[in-house]
Amino acid sequence: MNLKRGVVGVRESVPQVSTFAECLVWLGYRRVPPGPLLAADDGATTLFTSVAAPAWRRFLTGHPRPEPGGAVVLQWVLNTSRLAHLPPASPPSVQRTVGAVWTGRRPYQEALGDVLDALRRAGVPPGELTFLIRAEPQDGPPVTAALRGLGVPPGSIARGPRPPDAPQRMEPELGPCLTVRRRSRDVVFGHCDGHCPCGCHLSVAHIQFVERRRTAGRVTPLRRPLFEVIVSEHALTHPAAPDGPPVRGGRRTPVPPLLSRLTAGIADLLALAGAAAGPSPLFLADLSSAVSLLLGEGMAPGPRGGPYVLRRLIRMIGTELAVHGLPPALLTSVIATTEFAYRAPLGFPELSASSWVHMARERDAFLRALVRGRTLLLRSGALSERPGEAARQLTRLWSERGVPLALSLRWCREAGVEPSLPHLALAGNPDVAHAEPAVTVRPAPPRPAADPWT
Numbered sequence: 001m002n003l004k005r006g007v008v009g010v011r012e013s014v015p016q017v018s019t020f021a022e023c024l025v026w027l028g029y030r031r032v033p034p035g036p037l038l039a040a041d042d043g044a045t046t047l048f049t050s051v052a053a054p055a056w057r058r059f060l061t062g063h064p065r066p067e068p069g070g071a072v073v074l075q076w077v078l079n080t081s082r083l084a085h086l087p088p089a090s091p092p093s094v095q096r097t098v099g100a101v102w103t104g105r106r107p108y109q110e111a112l113g114d115v116l117d118a119l120r121r122a123g124v125p126p127g128e129l130t131f132l133i134r135a136e137p138q139d140g141p142p143v144t145a146a147l148r149g150l151g152v153p154p155g156s157i158a159r160g161p162r163p164p165d166a167p168q169r170m171e172p173e174l175g176p177c178l179t180v181r182r183r184s185r186d187v188v189f190g191h192c193d194g195h196c197p198c199g200c201h202l203s204v205a206h207i208q209f210v211e212r213r214r215t216a217g218r219v220t221p222l223r224r225p226l227f228e229v230i231v232s233e234h235a236l237t238h239p240a241a242p243d244g245p246p247v248r249g250g251r252r253t254p255v256p257p258l259l260s261r262l263t264a265g266i267a268d269l270l271a272l273a274g275a276a277a278g279p280s281p282l283f284l285a286d287l288s289s290a291v292s293l294l295l296g297e298g299m300a301p302g303p304r305g306g307p308y309v310l311r312r313l314i315r316m317i318g319t320e321l322a323v324h325g326l327p328p329a330l331l332t333s334v335i336a337t338t339e340f341a342y343r344a345p346l347g348f349p350e351l352s353a354s355s356w357v358h359m360a361r362e363r364d365a366f367l368r369a370l371v372r373g374r375t376l377l378l379r380s381g382a383l384s385e386r387p388g389e390a391a392r393q394l395t396r397l398w399s400e401r402g403v404p405l406a407l408s409l410r411w412c413r414e415a416g417v418e419p420s421l422p423h424l425a426l427a428g429n430p431d432v433a434h435a436e437p438a439v440t441v442r443p444a445p446p447r448p449a450a451d452p453w454t
Contacts, residue, residue, distance in 0.1 A: 016122040017233040021074045021098045023118035029070030029100055037076055037297055038306055047306045048078045051097050051230050052167035060101045072100040089184045091234045092258055093290040102227040108146035111227045122236055128182045130156045135176035143176045163203055170208045180205040204235040259285045265341035269333055278324030284334055287317050292338040295355040301362040314362050319404040373403035377411055390419040
């Protein structure tokens with residue numbers, strides 16, 4: 001898949017991220033071609049290209065021979081952190097990220113002025129922004145003075161700890177760090193609610209003036225200081241917060257703009273399949289966009305590394321469908337919806353015939369695992385009234401057969417058996433001694449007319 005084509009298609013629907021990158025080019029940064037989605041094998045610590053990896057900064061500077069001046073790239077990144085239903089304001093698994101560096105000494109106010117100018121041109125007014133500084137005592141005042149020189153009011157500047165989404169390598173010990181934030185109208189974290197005390201801020205940009213380096217445990221000054229900025233597409237496109245606290249639920253069902261078209265398409269697909277309620281179209285859209293990107297890279301599902309991530313993502317789509325009573329085979333239709341509702345608008349080519357073959361094989365393998373797992377679970381004696389037996393069977397199906405735990409629990413409840421959840425949580429750890437709670441046996445509910453497993 002040619003990831004560079006996505007930069008062209010975004011101009012039609014979501015222009016903010018490319019506008020930001022092009023503004024930096026206009027301000028003197030040289031354009032760098034995007035790197036591959038998959039991380040190189042030369043000692044990389046991540047499976048996929050990551051802005052948090054040390055190699056990201058070296059890639060932009062032209063290591064081992066850094067070029068003076070600025071460089072900017074618009075890079076597709078994949079972060080499979082959304083492995084559960086998260087609030088809509090959480091970043092999606094797949095998005096573009098703008099990374100920029102300036103090699104050589106540069107005044108704080110000039111460098112920060114470029115970033116604020118690019119944000120303004122990308123549709124983010126400076127009045128919506130707050131600035132969180134993390135710096136050594138001697139580094140904080142110059143950054144504050146630079147922001148004040150750019151017209152930032154004192155009430156929008158604060159000092160605080162590192163935000164959870166800031167790269168670990170941005171350490172204040174090596175130079176002052178700055179996170180540019182804006183309030184979200186939707187909750188960002190799973191623990192937030194309508195009275196969220198954290199304010200639900202999205203990190204628009206992570207900035208650092210790298211002035212020192214750590215060598216053999218010692219911190220020494222850099223001969224060539226470095227300015228770095230990282231801007232996420234999600235934070236640029238997410239709606240700004242109105243007055244008042246963030247809201248969850250209510251009449252409006254919030255959807256990230258990056259996934260709105262795909263979420264609507266999957267919702268229509270589920271409605272045609274007869275899913276009145278249950279499967280989350282947003283969750284399926286997030287997973288299927290990541291699957292589509294990996295399949296387009298020519299990757300095939302496999303037992304380890306990046307291929308294993310692809311396998312897990314595909315089977316999570318099937319699990320989400322099956323847990324809510326839909327046939328897992330519908331996941332092929334979900335990926336087909338991704339073709340016209342996600343890939344085509346972004347300018348990506350269609351998935352190749354080999355990608356669809358890989359998809360079909362993984363779907364069939366998943367269906368075989370589910371059918372075999374259901375047969376083993378419902379065989380005579382597997383769900384006996386012996387304490388803890390049902391929990392042990394579910395754990396074995398999960399670890400040995402790859403049957404999702406949520407689906408096994410659904411089968412147990414259909415058979416009138418309710419395993420103890422605390423016992424189930426400990427069943428996979430043989431080193432934990434615990435009393436075995438009894439299994440509750442209930443009358444089996446009537447069998448549905450159409451069973452997707454037969």
